[in-house]
Amino acid sequence: MTELLQLMVNGLVEGSVYALGAAGISLVFGPLRIVNFAQGDYLTFGAFAAVLANLAWRLDMVLSTVFAMLATAVLAVALEFVLWRPMRKRGAKTMSLFITSIGLAFILRASILFVAGSNEREYRVNVFQYYAIGGVRVSEPQLISIAVALSAIVATAVLLARTSFGRAVRAIADSAELASVAGVDVDRMVVSIWILVGVLAGLCGMLAGLIQSSFDANLGFNLLLPLFAAVIVGGVGSPYGALLGGLALGQVEEVSTWSGFFGGVNPIWKPAIAFMVLIVVLLWRPQGLLGRARTL
Amino acid sequence: MSQIFSLDFWSLVGAVSGIYAIFSLGLQLQFGVTGLLNFGHVASMAIGAYTMAILVVKEHLPLWSASLVAIAAGMLFGAALSLPTLRLRTDYFAITTIAISETVRYFALNEQALTGGALGTSNLEGPTKVTEYNADWVSFQASVQRWLHDIVGRYSESDFAMLVIVWVIVLLCLLVLSPMVRSPWGRVLRAIREDEDAASALGKRVAWYKLQSLAIGAGFGAIAGLLYAFEFQFFSPDDFDPLTTFYAWLIVLIAGTARIWAVPVGALIFGLIFSGTRFFNFKPFTYLDAAQLAYLRMIIIGAILIALMAWRPQGIFGKREEMVLE
Numbered sequence: 001m002t003e004l005l006q007l008m009v010n011g012l013v014e015g016s017v018y019a020l021g022a023a024g025i026s027l028v029f030g031p032l033r034i035v036n037f038a039q040g041d042y043l044t045f046g047a048f049a050a051v052l053a054n055l056a057w058r059l060d061m062v063l064s065t066v067f068a069m070l071a072t073a074v075l076a077v078a079l080e081f082v083l084w085r086p087m088r089k090r091g092a093k094t095m096s097l098f099i100t101s102i103g104l105a106f107i108l109r110a111s112i113l114f115v116a117g118s119n120e121r122e123y124r125v126n127v128f129q130y131y132a133i134g135g136v137r138v139s140e141p142q143l144i145s146i147a148v149a150l151s152a153i154v155a156t157a158v159l160l161a162r163t164s165f166g167r168a169v170r171a172i173a174d175s176a177e178l179a180s181v182a183g184v185d186v187d188r189m190v191v192s193i194w195i196l197v198g199v200l201a202g203l204c205g206m207l208a209g210l211i212q213s214s215f216d217a218n219l220g221f222n223l224l225l226p227l228f229a230a231v232i233v234g235g236v237g238s239p240y241g242a243l244l245g246g247l248a249l250g251q252v253e254e255v256s257t258w259s260g261f262f263g264g265v266n267p268i269w270k271p272a273i274a275f276m277v278l279i280v281v282l283l284w285r286p287q288g289l290l291g292r293a294r295t296l
Numbered sequence: 297m298s299q300i301f302s303l304d305f306w307s308l309v310g311a312v313s314g315i316y317a318i319f320s321l322g323l324q325l326q327f328g329v330t331g332l333l334n335f336g337h338v339a340s341m342a343i344g345a346y347t348m349a350i351l352v353v354k355e356h357l358p359l360w361s362a363s364l365v366a367i368a369a370g371m372l373f374g375a376a377l378s379l380p381t382l383r384l385r386t387d388y389f390a391i392t393t394i395a396i397s398e399t400v401r402y403f404a405l406n407e408q409a410l411t412g413g414a415l416g417t418s419n420l421e422g423p424t425k426v427t428e429y430n431a432d433w434v435s436f437q438a439s440v441q442r443w444l445h446d447i448v449g450r451y452s453e454s455d456f457a458m459l460v461i462v463w464v465i466v467l468l469c470l471l472v473l474s475p476m477v478r479s480p481w482g483r484v485l486r487a488i489r490e491d492e493d494a495a496s497a498l499g500k501r502v503a504w505y506k507l508q509s510l511a512i513g514a515g516f517g518a519i520a521g522l523l524y525a526f527e528f529q530f531f532s533p534d535d536f537d538p539l540t541t542f543y544a545w546l547i548v549l550i551a552g553t554a555r556i557w558a559v560p561v562g563a564l565i566f567g568l569i570f571s572g573t574r575f576f577n578f579k580p581f582t583y584l585d586a587a588q589l590a591y592l593r594m595i596i597i598g599a600i601l602i603a604l605m606a607w608r609p610q611g612i613f614g615k616r617e618e619m620v621l622e
Contacts, residue, residue, distance in 0.1 A: 098390070099601060100606075102601060103602035105598070106594045106601070107594075110594035111595060114591040114592065117587075118587065225394065232391060266406075269402070271398070271402055275395035275398065275399050278395055282388065
């Protein structure tokens with residue numbers, strides 16, 4: 001039983017990071033219609049911005065995280081102006097934007113590698129500080145990660161559900177044209193969305209690096225497919241679905257290794273588990289857990 | 297600088313371009329003709345290469361029959377790929393196929409007993425015994441080299457023989473695929489690409505045609521995997537990461553949608569881009585080390601993808617009316 005609890009806690013650590021990242025992808029896809037393959041590299045950018053602040057400038061983790069969030073938001077907004085807006089003006093549709101984002105993913109990852117090299121990085125944090133709660137062991141970084149990610153998730157959900165910003169986002173996701181007719185300044189909203197996406201990506205990238213203890217420039221790309229799986233499992237276009245999908249995926253990945261579950265799946269298969277879940281969900285409920293059935 | 301004039305080097309670039317041409321022909325059929333966004337094409341290459349190597353080393357099958365089984369296995373994989381995925385919308389289909397190809401790579405990485413794991417094919421029979429699968433191929437290549445010697449004399453190096461073999465196979469693939477795409481069968485695939493509902497209203501069994509397109513495309517992928525295995529004499533799961541799929545995408549997007557004969561041209565352009573950074577041996581590039589040059593290459597490839605999408609989404613040789621990317 002302790003083993004199962006431990007796995008569920010580990011799953012919560014993984015899952016809350018997944019949920020945060022998946023919410024970002026969903027926020028980009030819903031209103032902007034971009035399947036953003038470069039989102040993983042936005043996360044890597046955030047993690048490396050935090051490395052820069054934490055290791056080179058000797059800032060503490062809180063300030064480093066704030067810097068990572070700001071830097072990634074600046075990156076996301078800059079890319080909106082130099083890349084996404086011009087592409088939209090040229091009339092690029094979903095699939096062209098998808099492939100554009102693949103090109104961008106190459107450029108971002110290679111640029112990070114170019115500047116920072118391929119070394120493994122770790123933050124200046126104490127990974128050996130453990131808390132034991134009734135036999136379940138949680139490290140300090142894990143505990144911080146859960147707390148920060150869950151607060152960010154709740155804050156995002158409230159922002160989307162309760163504010164005029166959230167209403168405008170949902171309006172644009174339904175139809176950018178109708179939203180614009182109704183008086184929403186779509187171009188300005190898109191910039192605001194990218195700021196939110198950048199802040200979330202910077203935070204998520206930092207946390208992903210934190211819970212892995214050491215990471216390299218492939219951090220975000222390795223997370224990308226599980227994140228897409230979480231988005232699709234939760235239901236494309238539904239940020240709440242993405243949050244739920246991420247948390248669920250974290251649980252499934254960890255609990256599948258439980259010895260009470262048919263002896264447990266070998267942990268080396270964990271990355272593949274996400275894809276198995278994805279395929280099963282797509283067969284059973286193609287619109288995802290919280291998605292609406294589409295007429296497309 | 298001497299590399300620019302080296303026949304061996306350009307034979308290698310040409311042969312690898314040819315292998316990518318065959319690989320991309322499969323994707324051209326699936327994406328350009330049928331409109332299926334297969335982002336996991338590299339899996340067919342992996343399955344072709346691994347099936348052959350495992351059968352030769354562990355079952356002691358002759359290379360040629362093992363290769364035929366490998367192509368069949370690749371096609372079977374392509375057909376199986378269609379079962380869970382064909383009901384999906386295009387963007388879900390893309391993500392799911394890349395997930396499946398990564399699962400194949402994880403399998404190759406983790407099932408050490410079968411595949412040799414991360415150490416690749418030299419570990420097929422455990423760490424104590426270095427194994428090779430390509431003895432038959434080496435002797436075949438040598439006989440081609442001797443035969444070529446009568447024609448081109450001293451230029452007939454082993455790499456040059458490989459170049460000739462690969463491009464003969466490229467030509468054969470083109471001669472098979474091109475009439476297929478122009479046939480009534482190919483027109484049904486195009487109809488599905490343009491409007492699935494219209495095609496099925498005409499009584500065409502859309503799912504069945506998509507399955508065929510995926511299976512045949514994967515067959516080309518498996519052939520490319522075999523040649524890849526013969527060219528490099530060793531491979532490991534890392535050779536089949538998603539990047540390889542995107543190279544094929546770049547080639548198909550350069551060539552243009554549904555343009556079969558433009559694919560080898562796209563592959564040669566890709567080969568030049570890929571090997572061209574090697575000759576950046578003048579300032580300021582002399583300040584960069586080998587790894588940084590490789591990153592620079594990735595940046596260039598990414599920039600070309602974006603530039604294509606911005607200015608010529610139909611590709612260099614493509615027709616605007618046949619553009620699939622909406």
